[in-house]
């Protein structure tokens with residue numbers, strides 16, 4: 001820290017992203033990326049011509065992409081907000097909808113780590129609501145909370161999802177507060193709350209192209225909400241960085257929506273590979289939480305979470321381990337191709353044998 005850093009950030013604890021190592025080639029099952037490339041139309045969209053056009057600023061309204069998303073989801077362009085990854089939208093939402101003086105925020109105690117970082121960044125009081133003993137989010141705990149509510153659905157890193165009905169109960173019981181549903185993983189078999197935006201003006205649904213649309217490196221996210229909420233987000237965007245989605249990513253986003261089936265087919269493949277991984281790890285004695293996401297969260301009574309993470313890394317397989325006390329025996333394992341998952345299972349089996357944990 002320099003002596004110039006604003007005092008209000010002196011104790012800020014930043015988010016720690018998953019490792020993106022460059023030292024060797026790993027089987028990368030640690031940051032929930034897609035193992036599949038973007039669709040053919042996306043690859044074609046990044047043409048020489050589009051690269052030449054980079055001398056020009058992108059469309060700050062993201063009009064073409066909003067039109068494609070509006071049509072796909074059955075909304076108007078004015079209900080869509082587009083930004084540089086969904087983290088950007090979460091950031092803007094904490095800025096816009098959590099007021100240190102008027103109301104704090106509530107989110108699950110075990111969830112996406114960025115929620116706490118944003119709360120700290122903006123000095124917002126955060127109520128962290130414990131999970132149930134089976135690691136699920138209990139909808140009842142979020143009724144009438146009197147705060148902005150932020151829930152990842154499916155939750156991360158557990159992968160467990162709430163139903164659309166449960167989300168609706170939460171939204172309906174908090175009419176004077178925003179309920180933000182972070183649907184980063186919804187395409188892998190959970191129920192979306194998007195349709196409820198037609199009915200509730202306090203619901204904001206946040207989505208990303210990073211997981212189910214194979215575009216983590218493009219940085220693209222969007223939100224669907226009432227026109228007034230989208231206006232609020234635009235107010236923040238135009239007060240910080242109006243050109244926050246670059247030209248190439250906008251083209252990629254439009255092209256991806258033209259080949260929606262390509263992505264949904266890959267999601268079904270991921271679901272099948274998730275079932276394979278769940279069964280194989282269960283057979284090895286693991287407890288695997290019921291996931292609706294492109295990862296599983298698993299622990300073994302035979303080997304500690306951190307030890308398994310380190311042993312896998314030594315064998316060229318990266319998974320994500322969190323040191324938080326209540327989940328330190330778990331690892332979060334991204335679902336990749338079937339070959340990758342077979343390599344993972346074989347490595348786990350070998351580790352259990354080599355460490356004598358298999359006796």
Ligand SMILES: *Cc1c(COP(=O)(O)O)cnc(C)c1O
Pocket residue numbers: 032084085086087088112152156182184207208209210216219220221
């Ligand atoms: C990956 C993830 C995001 C961030 O997505 P980007 O669009 O890449 O910024 C947001 N929320 C959750 C729960 C995630 O897991």
